[in-house]
Amino acid sequence: MILIRGAEVYDPANGVNGQVRDLWVDGDRIAPAPPEPGTPEVIDGSGTILAPAGVEIHTHVAGYGLNSARRFLAGDPALLDLLTPSAETAAERYLSLGYTTVFDAASSPLMARLTSNDLQRMAGLDRGTFTQLGDHRLLLQALAGGDLQEVRDTLAWLLRVSGGYAVKLVNPGGGVAWKAGQPAPGLDETIGLGTLTQRVIIQTLVRLVNEMGLPHPVHLHAGRLGLPGNAVAFCETARALDGQRAHLCHIQFYSYGQDKHGGYTSAAEQVVQYLQEYPQITCDVGQVLFGAAMAVTFDTSGLSILQKKTGKPWISRQLEGEGGTNILPLAYLARDATSAVQWATGLELLLRSPDPTRLFLTTDHPNGAPFTAYPQVIEWLMSRPARQEILKRSHPAGTNKCGLAGIEREYSLGEVFAMTSWGPARALGLTDRGHLDPGGLADLRCYRKQADLRWMFSRPAWVMRRGRVVVKDGQFASPAEGGLLVVRPAWDNGRRPHIQAALADLISVPVEDYALGATSLSGAEEVACTSRMS
Amino acid sequence: MDTLEKNQVTCPFCSLHCTDLHLSLDGDRLADFTPACSLGEAGFRRAAAGPSVAQPAKSFLETALRTARTWLREARQPLVVLSGDLDDEAVLAAVRLAKQYSAILACDEDCTGSVLGLSMQAAGLLTGTLADLHSQSLVVLCGVDPARTHPRLGEFLGRDLAADSLFLDPPDPLEALRWLRLAGLEAAENIPAVFAESAARIGAAPSGLVIFGPEWLKSGQPFTTELLLWLKDLNQENHWYALYLAPASNSIGVVEALLSQTGFPGNLRFGLEGVDYSPQLWRAERLIQQGNADLCLLAGQPGSFSEETLTRLSHGRTILLDPDQPAWTSPVWLPAALTGVDSSGQVKRLDGVPVELQPVLQGSRPLLKDLLIELTHEEPPA
Numbered sequence: 001m002i003l004i005r006g007a008e009v010y011d012p013a014n015g016v017n018g019q020v021r022d023l024w025v026d027g028d029r030i031a032p033a034p035p036e037p038g039t040p041e042v043i044d045g046s047g048t049i050l051a052p053a054g055v056e057i058h059t060h061v062a063g064y065g066l067n068s069a070r071r072f073l074a075g076d077p078a079l080l081d082l083l084t085p086s087a088e089t090a091a092e093r094y095l096s097l098g099y100t101t102v103f104d105a106a107s108s109p110l111m112a113r114l115t116s117n118d119l120q121r122m123a124g125l126d127r128g129t130f131t132q133l134g135d136h137r138l139l140l141q142a143l144a145g146g147d148l149q150e151v152r153d154t155l156a157w158l159l160r161v162s163g164g165y166a167v168k169l170v171n172p173g174g175g176v177a178w179k180a181g182q183p184a185p186g187l188d189e190t191i192g193l194g195t196l197t198q199r200v201i202i203q204t205l206v207r208l209v210n211e212m213g214l215p216h217p218v219h220l221h222a223g224r225l226g227l228p229g230n231a232v233a234f235c236e237t238a239r240a241l242d243g244q245r246a247h248l249c250h251i252q253f254y255s256y257g258q259d260k261h262g263g264y265t266s267a268a269e270q271v272v273q274y275l276q277e278y279p280q281i282t283c284d285v286g287q288v289l290f291g292a293a294m295a296v297t298f299d300t301s302g303l304s305i306l307q308k309k310t311g312k313p314w315i316s317r318q319l320e321g322e323g324g325t326n327i328l329p330l331a332y333l334a335r336d337a338t339s340a341v342q343w344a345t346g347l348e349l350l351l352r353s354p355d356p357t358r359l360f361l362t363t364d365h366p367n368g369a370p371f372t373a374y375p376q377v378i379e380w381l382m383s384r385p386a387r388q389e390i391l392k393r394s395h396p397a398g399t400n401k402c403g404l405a406g407i408e409r410e411y412s413l414g415e416v417f418a419m420t421s422w423g424p425a426r427a428l429g430l431t432d433r434g435h436l437d438p439g440g441l442a443d444l445r446c447y448r449k450q451a452d453l454r455w456m457f458s459r460p461a462w463v464m465r466r467g468r469v470v471v472k473d474g475q476f477a478s479p480a481e482g483g484l485l486v487v488r489p490a491w492d493n494g495r496r497p498h499i500q501a502a503l504a505d506l507i508s509v510p511v512e513d514y515a516l517g518a519t520s521l522s523g524a525e526e527v528a529c530t531s532r533m534s
Numbered sequence: 535m536d537t538l539e540k541n542q543v544t545c546p547f548c549s550l551h552c553t554d555l556h557l558s559l560d561g562d563r564l565a566d567f568t569p570a571c572s573l574g575e576a577g578f579r580r581a582a583a584g585p586s587v588a589q590p591a592k593s594f595l596e597t598a599l600r601t602a603r604t605w606l607r608e609a610r611q612p613l614v615v616l617s618g619d620l621d622d623e624a625v626l627a628a629v630r631l632a633k634q635y636s637a638i639l640a641c642d643e644d645c646t647g648s649v650l651g652l653s654m655q656a657a658g659l660l661t662g663t664l665a666d667l668h669s670q671s672l673v674v675l676c677g678v679d680p681a682r683t684h685p686r687l688g689e690f691l692g693r694d695l696a697a698d699s700l701f702l703d704p705p706d707p708l709e710a711l712r713w714l715r716l717a718g719l720e721a722a723e724n725i726p727a728v729f730a731e732s733a734a735r736i737g738a739a740p741s742g743l744v745i746f747g748p749e750w751l752k753s754g755q756p757f758t759t760e761l762l763l764w765l766k767d768l769n770q771e772n773h774w775y776a777l778y779l780a781p782a783s784n785s786i787g788v789v790e791a792l793l794s795q796t797g798f799p800g801n802l803r804f805g806l807e808g809v810d811y812s813p814q815l816w817r818a819e820r821l822i823q824q825g826n827a828d829l830c831l832l833a834g835q836p837g838s839f840s841e842e843t844l845t846r847l848s849h850g851r852t853i854l855l856d857p858d859q860p861a862w863t864s865p866v867w868l869p870a871a872l873t874g875v876d877s878s879g880q881v882k883r884l885d886g887v888p889v890e891l892q893p894v895l896q897g898s899r900p901l902l903k904d905l906l907i908e909l910t911h912e913e914p915p916a
Contacts, residue, residue, distance in 0.1 A: 064886065067793040071651045074811060080797045087794070110663065113880065113888040117622075118794065179666070181740070181773065313658025313766065317886065318775070320665035508665040508690060509887060510542070510553050517890060 001026050001034065002467065007045025007446065011052065012357070012418035013426075013435035023050060025442040028466035032438040043469075045446065048461055051417040052434050053443035054099035057424040058219075058249050058284045059365040060296045061090040062104040062118035062129060064111040065325035068315040069294045069366070072329050083294045083366040091122035093372055096471050098445030098460045100482070101425070101433060104129040105219070105249065105364070106170060106298050109136070110319050110507070112162040112515040119484055120522065124470065126443075128485035130219050131164030132298050134201070135175035135323030137506050138499070143204060144193045149492070152208050156491035157499055161515040163524070165485050166216035166428075167209050171223045172201040174301035175323025184223060184301035187236055198223060199240050206244045212489045213529040215429025217245040222254055225302040229258030231267035235274045243280055247427055250286025250364040252346035259401065264341040266402035268348035276354075282427040284362040287346035287377050288332045289369035290339065290394070295328040296367060303328055321506035330367075334390075340398030347380055347387060348404045356415040357423035374420075375457035381411040382453050429531050430485075442467040483525035490529070536561065538895075546619075546874025546891050547577035549780045549884035550684050557894065571685045580836070581875040582895070584858070595868070595900070599908055602853045602866045605829055606635050606909060613827035615818045615847065616641035616800075617838030618782025620902065621879025621891065625791040627906035628833060634910050638803045638827060640818040641792065646785040647799030648813030649751050649758050650778065657762035662775045663885040668692045670775065672739035673699040676761065677707060678747035678779050684884070687779075691743070700735055704728075707750055711760045718767050741772050747779040780884045782838070787882035822847050831855070831909075833902060835872060855905055870902035877901050 002025040009021045024031040024040070060066065066084050073080035085093065094102050102122070107115035107129040115129050133139050136158065142151045155167065173191030174184050180192045187199045206218045222237045224230040234254035248254075257265035275281060297303055300316060303326045307314045310328070318324035332339040346368070353359040361378070365371040380387040384407075391398050391405055399405045411419075425434025433441045444464040450456045463471040468480045500511040507514060543555040557578060558566035564579040606612055614637045616628055632639040641647065668691060680687040680695055688695040704710040710729060717725045717733030725733065736742065744765055751758050768774040780786050789799045796802060798811040810816075821827040823846070831853040832839060839847070844860065852865035857872040871877035876897025883889050900908075 064790075067790050070793045070797050071654050071799070074651060074798055075655070077797070077809070077811065084797065086797065110887060113890075114790075114794075179773075313654070313656065315654060315658055316660045318660075318662035318666050320663040324662070506665060508663065509889065513553070513890060519890070 001031065001038070001040040002043060003037070003040040004043045004045045004050060004444075004446075007048045007050035008449070009050045009436065010414050010417045011436040012414050012422045014437065016436070017412070017414040023436060023444075025464070025467050028442055030436055030438050030440045030442050043462075047449055049413065049447045049449055051445055052421040052425075052436060053101070053445050053463065053465070054094075054097065054420045055424040055428065055430070055434055056094065056099050056102040056362070056371070057247070057360055057428060058105045058286075058362045059102060059371055060105055060367070061085075061102065061365065062087055062122070063107050063115040063325075064317070065296050065327060068317065068325065068327040069296055071315065072294070072327065079292055082370045082372070083292065087118040087121040091124050091127075092476065095124055095463055095465070095476070096460075096474060097372070097374060097458070098463050099125070100443040100463070100465045101126040101430065103127065103165065103428065106130055106132040106168045107162065107164065108132055108298070108319055108322055108325065109158055109162040109515045110322055110509075113517070113519060116163055116516060116519065116521060123481050123523070124465070124479060126482040126485055126525075128165035129163070130166045130168035130216075131159055131162045132168040132170050132323065133158055133205075134169035134172035134221075135298070137176070137321045138503050140173065140176060140191075140193050140196060140201065141502065143201060144196045148204070148208065150495065150498075151204065152212065153491045153495045154499055155205070155208060156212065156489040157496070158515075160488050160491070163484070163486050163516050163521050165487055165527070166214060166219050167205060168219045168221070169202065169205060170221040170298040170323065171225065171302055172205075173198050174223060174299060178301040178304060179318065184305065187223065187233065187240060202237065202240055203242065206241055206246050210245050210531075213531045214487055214489060215527050215529065215531050216427065217247055219247045219249060221249050221297075221299060223302070224254065225299055226253050226306055228256050228262060228264045230254050230256050231271050235271065238275060238278055238281060241278065241281065243278055245280040248281060248283045250362065250367065251283045251359075252286045252288065252342065252349060252368070253364075255345050255349055256341070264338045264397070264401065266341055266345040266348055266404070268345050268352055269403055272349060272352040275358075279358075282358050282360070282423070284360040284364075284424075285346050285349055286362055286364035286368050287350075288339070288342045289363065289373050289376065290332050290334045290343060291369065293330040293332060293369055294366040295326070295330055297326055298323045300324045300326050320508060321503070334394040337395045337397035337401075340395035341401050343394065344391070344398040344402035344404040347377075348402055348407065350381055350419075351404070351407045351409050356411070356419035357426065359419070360424045360427070361419050375454045378411070378416055378457050379454040382416065384408060384410055429527065481523065484521055484523045485527055486521065486524050487529055488526050537565070540894055543894055544874065544889060544891050545571070545574045545577070546783055546872075546881070547573050548684050549783050549785065550686055550690065551783070551881060551883050551889045551891070552686055553889070569686070573685055578875070578894070581872055584836075598866050598868050599905075602831075602868065602909055605851045605853060605866065606831070609635070609829035609851070611827045612637040612829040612831065613818060613821055614639045614831045614833070616788060617832075617834030618646065618780070618785035618788050619835045619838055619873070620784060620788055620833060621873045621881050622784070622787050622791045623879055623903040624833065624873075624901075624906060625788050626795060627903045627910070629792065629795045631906050631910045633804045636804050636806070637831075638816050638821060639792075639800070640816055640821070641788055641800040646748070646778070646780055647789045647792070648801060649755050651799045652755050652813070653758040653762050656759045657766050659762060660765070660769055660773065660775055661777060661885070663887050664690045664883070667743050667775055667777065670741045670743040672735065672742040674702060674736065674742060674744045675699050676702050676744060676746040677750045678745055680745065680779065683747065683779055683781070700732060702732060707753065708757050708760060711757075711764050715760070715764050715767055736768070739772070742768070742774045743777060744774060745777045745779060748781040777885065784881040786884060786886055787880070790882055790886065819843070819846050822849055829853070833906065855902055857899065868905050869899055870905055871897050871899040873902070879903070
């Protein structure tokens with residue numbers, strides 16, 4: 001057993017907020033204090049902050065699209081390393097920041113092997129991927145046909161054969177419309193498959209996923225990404241969910257108003273107020289930082305609009321029977337009005353949001369910034385002077401067109417851990433982590449208390465994964481195998497011939513080889529589909 | 535002689551990787567091969583008749599491995615040259631080996647990595663997978679003849695490429711591209727008739743597919759960039775997809791595997807300070823000719839390296855990992871299984887879709903990947 005003695009403990013799930021306590025670890029689990037302690041290994045926790053390890057709910061660190069991004073960065077090794085590190089390096093960096101569970105935000109069934117290859121190489125973490133089905137023709141055809149049992153079975157089959165953990169919808173139907181030469185559809189516009197609209201896709205799939213009991217609800221990348229004035233459409237999308245459980249990702253990119261010249265303003269206040277009406281919805285922020293970034297997205301119709309506006313070269317790889325992966329180099333500049341509004345809007349969302357267990361810290365790596373910027377963002381959230389300093393140095397739009405400058409709130413440590421551990425773990429349906437209850441996984445992070453918050457969060461004193469210290473003072477102490485988290489929802493196997501016959505008309509590879517084919521996932525850990533939250 | 539019937543065989547011999555082959559082998563003779571494809575048939579005929587499945591003597595292999603390890607350890611600057619028809623797993627093993635011995639890793643003789651990559655930085659690219667490319671209203675073939683290099687491509691695209699396409703094969707392709715780009719501008723005048731006609735057909739098509747190959751890429755990067763810029767122009771109004779006819783069966787996969795592992799598409803040096811990427815500096819033939827590398831490890835499949843290339847690269851110590859025994863003496867030869875014939879392996883089709891190759895014949899030669907891993911291991915104690 002391990003005794004962590006006398007640390008300042010933060011456990012938002014249990015209302016523990018900085019009390020000095022002992023914590024016991026037995027094997028890979030947190031344990032109650034034993035009646036007969038014996039001679040445990042003791043870790044001195046005095047002067048340190050102890051909390052559950054971080055849980056990443058939305059990042060892009062695996063899969064096919066990243067190689068296109070690497071093409072753009074071959075001439076700048078430092079930027080390449082920052083924005084598109086190899087899977088192994090990304091895993092090490094997450095661990096060294098105190099994160100032990102990481103979810104890649106979107107993978108394609110057709111390219112599932114490639115995502116799986118990368119995830120296998122991130123063995124030090126628990127990790128998984130969300131399967132992007134928002135433009136999957138097989139699923140959309142089933143939806144257009146109106147047979148909900150067929151839709152449900154198709155969903156389940158696609159998740160199973162792709163090794164996915166959750167259903168991702170990226171601007172659903174937008175890729176289908178784009179391929180047909182149509183503009184990006186609004187919520188109630190048809191996408192070219194009968195009368196099927198984005199609203200019907202979202203409403204139906206969100207409901208079915210919840211009925212199927214998947215641990216994580218639909219992970220939704222809405223339409224109108226990045227456009228001025230998009231907050232209205234975004235709120236309408238949130239309303240379309242009818243109060244069902246769902247996760248809306250990188251909402252900073254949807255929280256814009258529009259000034260009379262068509263420029264960007266922050267609509268963070270309205271968006272936060274609106275989302276309060278829907279307590280079943282969780283979100284992540286997608287904070288941008290000033291500097292280089294890289295758009296990596298399945299949102300072809302959305303990114304094509306941005307590409308035309310910027311005139312920059314992009315790489316777009318369309319996938320048969322699905323949407324496509326798209327890459328566009330970006331730069332957020334402090335001197336640029338739009339970038340300043342985007343930067344301020346993200347922080348404003350986080351600071352106006354009353355509940356850190358519903359809005360989580362992400363940078364949508366590498367779309368908004370690299371995930372290694374989390375300590376910097378945390379410092380801004382915890383220190384008003386720190387963010388005011390950046391506001392002073394950035395374009396006045398960050399002050400004039402946003403509400404950030406007037407916000408006095410500073411996050412507490414407890415709120416930081418709720419936002420980065422307990423909240424995302426709960427949203428992902430991972431009941432065994434993100435808290436310090438006995439029986440929970442002994443995935444922990446420990447910081448030496450210090451005034452420099454950015455430094456403190458950059459360099460944990462140690463990180464424990466499943467009861468083993470894996471990082472100590474920035475050094476990797478011992479490897480520990482993590483699990484590949486997957487779901488295997490129930491389905492009617494009798495529909496297999498029908499599904500496979502329909503799929504064969506859409507793809508150029510044998511159906512038996514589609515997605516992971518016969519490839520087995522080593523280290524797969526199935527998470528039960530028993531969620532009953534609606 | 536036993537007769538062997540195999541259905542649903544995946545072909546390893548070009549980057550289409552057709553999955554619907556039927557083979558009938560009568561001993562070491564290919565008795566039947568359908569559907570018709572000159573490349574696939576020739577490849578399997580050669581593989582069946584050759585010494586492909588012979589088990590190398592254990593002592594021979596151990597001696598070769600021991601010598602190879604010693605040479606790698608002793609080398610001042612080892613060079614690892616990968617052909618474009620290795621499977622993805624072999625590439626990953628080669629990267630680990632190159633890291634361990636601080637080697638230079640060169641793999642870009644066909645330009646798939648550097649030239650195409652640098653041009654993509656400048657101009658971007660819209661591409662797609664084969665089933666999505668069916669419905670394009672016009673196919674433009676730029677200096678390529680798919681009937682020769684990828685005989686069944688037309689079937690995948692649902693059209694007769696010989697009859698239903700626009701062929702662009704001018705004596706000066708760069709000039710042609712510039713005229714075609716100019717023709718897209720409304721104010722352009724004095725377009726030569728030959729280009730004006732092509733430009734009119736292209737301009738009238740609501741969507742299209744441009745297929746190009748290594749022949750045009752070898753004209754250099756400015757040329758390739760011009761090609762992609764032309765496509766970018768076309769994409770202002772419509773969807774014009776590009777499809778690169780990779781020259782080797784896994785050119786795309788090798789580059790993608792390297793990008794995924796190292797961040798770079800090839801031609802790089804591993805050192806204590808990290809990876810140094812230089813597509814021009816770390817070219818295999820240049821390194822050997824200038825004496826900058828004193829050991830060359832070549833990993834390939836039969837015919838990957840021409841006799842001429844092999845001769846140029848084998849000035850000093852040479853280690854060859856290849857199913858076929860080399861014609862010349864002195865190198866260390868490590869006989870490897872032939873991917874897709876007597877070994878499995880993941881490759882990528884020319885459109886980037888991953889495909890699993892399965893062994894057709896029973897073989898007992900070691901996988902190329904395993905040989906590379908063996909070389910990465912420390913010498914076992916005597």
